[in-house]
Amino acid sequence: MDTGISKEELEVFLPEYKEIICKFDGLVAFLASGEAIRADVEFDDIYMCINNLVGMSDYTYCKDFIELSACLLQFSSQLCSGLLVWNEQYIPVFIDCKNALFRIYDKFDKSEVASINESYVIKEIRNVLRVDEVSSSKTDDMDPEEKEIFLQELTDYIEIFSNSYDKLIEGKEDKEIIFNCFKSAHTLKGFAALIEFRSLKNLSEELEKMFLALKEKKISWSSDMLDIMSESRDLLSSMLDDVLERRNGEYMLEGILKKIRQAYISDSVDSDDDSIIVQPAKSLAEGPIELTEKLREKVHDLLKNGGNLYDISIIFDEQTEMKSVRCFQFICILREKGAIIETSPSEDDIMNLSKVDDGVRFLYHSDNLNESDIKMLIDEVSDLRSITVLKREV
Template identity: 30%
Template structure:
């Protein structure tokens, strides 16, 4: 059994490197000349191999080593990047991911029955039998230089170059099997003796401070020696084979504007490498504990405030305590917030594989990856989004021939978008596919006995579309291994609801569908409006409150037997909070002798006026779960402790609005 501390560190870092590899290989498929991406994924593979070797995982080390070799051949320009090679790289990455997961599940031991020989043989066969198409020496040299030197480095090189100095690009191979780092370092030292080293790959520091398996060096150097003398000096170096030596002209170092534009485009889809930074890795359970402690601090601060002590010392301390508590809460919230891009990054690979499997052309676009959400919500949201995206590609997007016949582009568009709106995060899955026929949903719902024919005639389109989320509901004409069994969509809704969010559908037949998920920024601490109902205090999440108002009973109208008010030319139904929570006699308002306090609640596109006994105040609350025995209690989503130590129930606005 290996040390748990090192194992946990290995698993965390391995998953990050696998993510870099996944994104990088996807980028490489679309832009095989992206030097930055190639370098990033090579470093990720190299680091992963080193970690696996250090932990003693033999199969994982062997597989990552072969993956690293393949990527190194790409980096050196020795093999061409084709679709079949990308598939092979992904196959290797899938096996690496499986091995990491298996080791984690087995308590730090590799599975004994896992065979990697066939895959390793395929990787070796491809890298040996698929050389890159030959190019002219001048063309290849120019491309190598464009890849190796940035525009700013070219400018710096021209500034540094003196009148009589020459600029050389050197490619050298270390031929000795042992002490390669030493031989490489001696070569760079020699260059500083006969001129000046400008740039090398690997760098001087990397060679000096690591045990890299160095095969080739790419170098830019300045020297006063002519090319023959310079070459003679280098060839005299022991165990160094000079592959190529070229004197660069000033014209080659001038900035190519077209190349600059291409590099800028490639960076948009490139992947980031793991560099050392001023961050530390913290277990999520520790953040949960810290959040709970901040919650307890907030509760006790509220209780202190409710004591209403008039002593001078107390009144001086309370504002300071309030400020420190709020600052601490804000910092803890920031620590828990994670960009949704962490979760989004797993989807491009999935969409690529599904589109190939189903013979559909898909342009998958992601925006808003920088939008931040509480880590606990992000962990739960991955599966629902996976279901929505799989459905979009399976049910939503048509086959290319069908799209062409319908006057559409053969390539379907699927968009995954995240953005913040007030104190809520919106995540949308949108496609330009076939859309959803409300009539087909109605027919299926009646056939399954979910709703009566007469009732469905009175329902709005959005309510009919909501039947998609009913357990076992599916309109698929054929069952595939992607979707169509009527499972998944009910899980999507229940998971989103568990996260105190809501999901809605907007669809137009022939034009496409949009699934919109609305979520709170965090599940732990929230702003709430405190109200009194039947003598007890309740909390209403502030992000679900549109406004509050006082109305006279005579302004209440009746439409189809429902009480409504007209607010700024909008008809809004109103319900009695007292009748919801136990007093059936307070269903009507006409006989009320006093004005009514109303909270206008919003959920999605709907609004409802909730009549309460009294509006109290707005305050920050710590949300507590009701536990598994009470979690499905209608109209209640949780509880909180208020200033006097009593428990206040939190109203589930979605249930009230859908009443």
């Protein structure tokens, strides 16, 4: 195979290539150690390193080298921009990429370019890449009335956030304004999760944490937060326009997310969201879902392999709209981590957008989630009055 590089050029290419991948190796080791994350290190160095690799790959005709470099560049770019939030699960991906780059070096060094095949690693990167798309199908699948309410609520909550900023810039800081900002961010986070709009979810989630810390007086208001709100308001407005116009948008969130985290993170701040009151679901049918003989058999089959059984009760706020949509979201969230054995109202009723009144119950099995884990998952959905998760013995 013609590499596109002459023998003389290869003598220059290989040392430069090795220098880059050795630097990348060191950066990956730093990530794997956990020190990089604790130090809140940015991903700029990785991005620049990969950017150099992309430039070098352009000189070759090696398809896998070009594709691997391009995918890695997109991966690191999304981490830099905040479109992807760092997760320790990405460490094995980076390690596999590093090993692939060293294998490619060996193939070039031994003039065995024709045998380069890194399709598995390329596929691995693509599996974790997240292109932030606001797909029209996410809202088009809704009932027209539900869709209209959803889009109106989305607009309203962004407007509430914007109006709160106007009041704060006038020096009218008070508990009600801070609470409105917190509730807006919390609700927007739930809406973003519903339509899988990751940039909106990431921004709303960080704003929610900042305003929660303010609401609970764990941090003090500062003028820097006005700058954060101003920048966030502009971003939220752009995101809303993209949703309404059914188009995809690209948002550079790295800077604003870092500013927000710096504003609320301190030794005294607990960023866990305790805004959901955990209490018995009094307005739902009394007692847990009844175990029929058929359900009991299903439960026993699941428990044979371990795990735990849970009764989950969720109560909506009185003003909650689109209850059936939110129930459907619960189903999607819970199914990713376990098995839904039974629901009340039934899953068919939920899917048919009927008989969803003040709340919903689940009989649920999970191999590895505890009560707190389940509450955190459900808390992704906004406008909830209470969540109760109880371990059930059979």
